[in-house]
Amino acid sequence: MADLRVTYDETANAAYVYLTDPQVRTRSSxxxxxxxxxxxxxxxxxxxxxxxxxxxxxxxxxxxxxxxxLASSERLDADGA
Incomplete structure (x- = not known):
């Protein structure tokens, strides 16, 4: 199973789930x-x-x-782990 990158900003209560290869920079069109x-x-x-x-x-x-x-996601807020 592939690793899934998820970022989370608790202050904004917003998350982003990346569905791309972490080694490749992909732009949203x-x-x-x-x-x-x-x-x-x-x-x-x-x-x-x-x-x-x-x-x-x-x-x-x-x-x-x-x-x-959310607990295992990459934190983007200042209070994040």
């Missing part, structure tokens, strides 16, 4: 916002120039992602 009513929050899907899904931004992350994933 297009962002698709999921319907906030349907998902009870804001989730954005990032795609590269070839239309491949490269990452997922999750706002209100503590209510959307499992605690173990």
């Amino acid at each position: 297009r962002m698709y916002p999921c319907d906030p009513v349907e998902v009870d929050g804001m989730i954005n899907l990032d795609f590269d120039e070839q239309g491949r899904l490269i990452g997922i931004e999750i706002l209100r992350a503590s209510s959307k992602l499992p605690e173990y994933l």
Whole structure:
């Protein structure tokens, strides 16, 4: 199983799940916002120039992602571990 890179900013309560090779720098070409009513929050899907899904931004992350994933994520906030 491949390692999954997840960053989390507890202050903003925002997480980002990277779906790309960590050795390759990939730029987002297009962002698709999921319907906030349907998902009870804001989730954005990032795609590269070839239309491949490269990452997922999750706002209100503590209510959307499992605690173990947030606890093991790379912290971006000043209070992070």
